[in-house]
Amino acid sequence: MKIHDISMTIRPEMAVYKNRDAKRPKFVQSAWFDTQGVYETDITFNLHTGTHVDFPLHTLPGGATSDVAKPGDFIGTALVVDCTDVIQAITKADLEHAAIQEDDWVLLKTRNSAVETFDFEFVYLAKDAAEYLVSKRIRGVGIDALGIERNQPNHPTHDALLGNGIYILEGLRLQTIEPKRYSFLGVPLKLAGVEAAPLRAVLLEE
Amino acid sequence: MKIHDISMTIRPEMAVYKNRDAKRPKFVQSAWFDTQGVYETDITFNLHTGTHVDFPLHTLPGGATSDVAKPGDFIGTALVVDCTDVIQAITKADLEHAAIQEDDWVLLKTRNSAVETFDFEFVYLAKDAAEYLVSKRIRGVGIDALGIERNQPNHPTHDALLGNGIYILEGLRLQTIEPKRYSFLGVPLKLAGVEAAPLRAVLLEE
Numbered sequence A, B: 001m002k003i004h005d006i007s008m009t010i011r012p013e014m015a016v017y018k019n020r021d022a023k024r025p026k027f028v029q030s031a032w033f034d035t036q037g038v039y040e041t042d043i044t045f046n047l048h049t050g051t052h053v054d055f056p057l058h059t060l061p062g063g064a065t066s067d068v069a070k071p072g073d074f075i076g077t078a079l080v081v082d083c084t085d086v087i088q089a090i091t092k093a094d095l096e097h098a099a100i101q102e103d104d105w106v107l108l109k110t111r112n113s114a115v116e117t118f119d120f121e122f123v124y125l126a127k128d129a130a131e132y133l134v135s136k137r138i139r140g141v142g143i144d145a146l147g148i149e150r151n152q153p154n155h156p157t158h159d160a161l162l163g164n165g166i167y168i169l170e171g172l173r174l175q176t177i178e179p180k181r182y183s184f185l186g187v188p189l190k191l192a193g194v195e196a197a198p199l200r201a202v203l204l205e206e
Helices: A127-135 A156-162 B127-135 B156-162
Strands: A002-005 A026-031 A040-046 A052-054 A075-082 A105-109 A140-143 A167-170 A181-185 A196-198 A202-205 B002-005 B026-031 B040-046 B052-054 B075-082 B105-109 B140-143 B167-170 B181-185 B196-198 B202-205
Touching: A127 A156, A156 A167, B127 B156, B156 B167
Parallel strands: A075 A105, A105 A140, A140 A167, B075 B105, B105 B140, B140 B167
Antiparallel strands: A002 A202, A026 A040, A040 B040, A052 A167, A052 A196, A075 A181, A181 A202, B002 B202, B026 B040, B052 B167, B052 B196, B075 B181, B181 B202
8 A cells, every 4th residue: 555645844944825924834943862861852833734624613604613613524535636837826727637536535636736835826715616616525635735725715616615515735746646536535633623733644555 | 333532631620640739730721712712721731641552652651752753653453451459550461451452552551540640649551561571572551540650760661662652642531441453543643753642542443
């Protein structure tokens, strides 16, 4: 079995949304061998750092939080869809020929995976494509950018997905991943009552 | 397939090591619907909060960090061993009759799993038991306490395990778990260059 790690590495100098300093993770040493006999680190980060899942509360007031997510929701099948020719937005037409099955995680591989820095012109998912994915009754959709939409007023892509119980994964790394079907593992950290959670996502190939 | 979540929930009021305030995770809202149109949270926590893995740097100066951990190390088999009768320390004699196999994750179920608060008298793993586990060439050992040893000068249990490439999982929750063999999934968050990392651990039962 081959294991593909599709997660971003969390480090202080990593790419963060719109290069905002407030979004940079902080690592602070908090125990030392000299004094405590051990080495420890405290970390501070925004929950939308690196590879993470968005829950409904992120864009929907009163929406569901991490508390409703079951581990089994994040263990299943993934279809990696080749969208590397898309320049701006992935539309319904870009997805209609993909062999999407009910309960799949649909992972969108785009030109975003080729860059490690934050690209203000990142490829995103258009609302009509989000609505198409809702109609396919998938488990979740993932993209290789730190956002699944880009400056769209009132975030219609998020709302279409989150309002219909579809999880959103952001911050995937898919550059070396062949577009096809895999087993998916990516159970998020067990945080109480929040709008997003970091996770380590891997694909398994028999 | 049945999925058992054996992770602690990370929340501000959770149990932390020796009830130290500095170890309590902090959740701070950092974006609001009124102003930014979304809800976001920043979190601060010590890397030894809740369910986590220790890497060698935690107790061994110059030791290996999270950078050497491969996802495949954390996908495998687990043997949950019943140690619920142990009052103080799990010794070699308590483990010799367990059906431990090479490359197993050995998860120690103790009376710790029955309490949700921090117990200063938590059951821990004695050095001779750690050395026995090293001899069995296991992948890692886990315990249902926030430490795998308790006030032992120079942390010999940690050093015996970490010095021999055995991962240590702390903060498991095993109260409802039947002692037997499972599939194990618990890939840690992908943090660069640190001595520990949080993870979501689950057991799969066919």
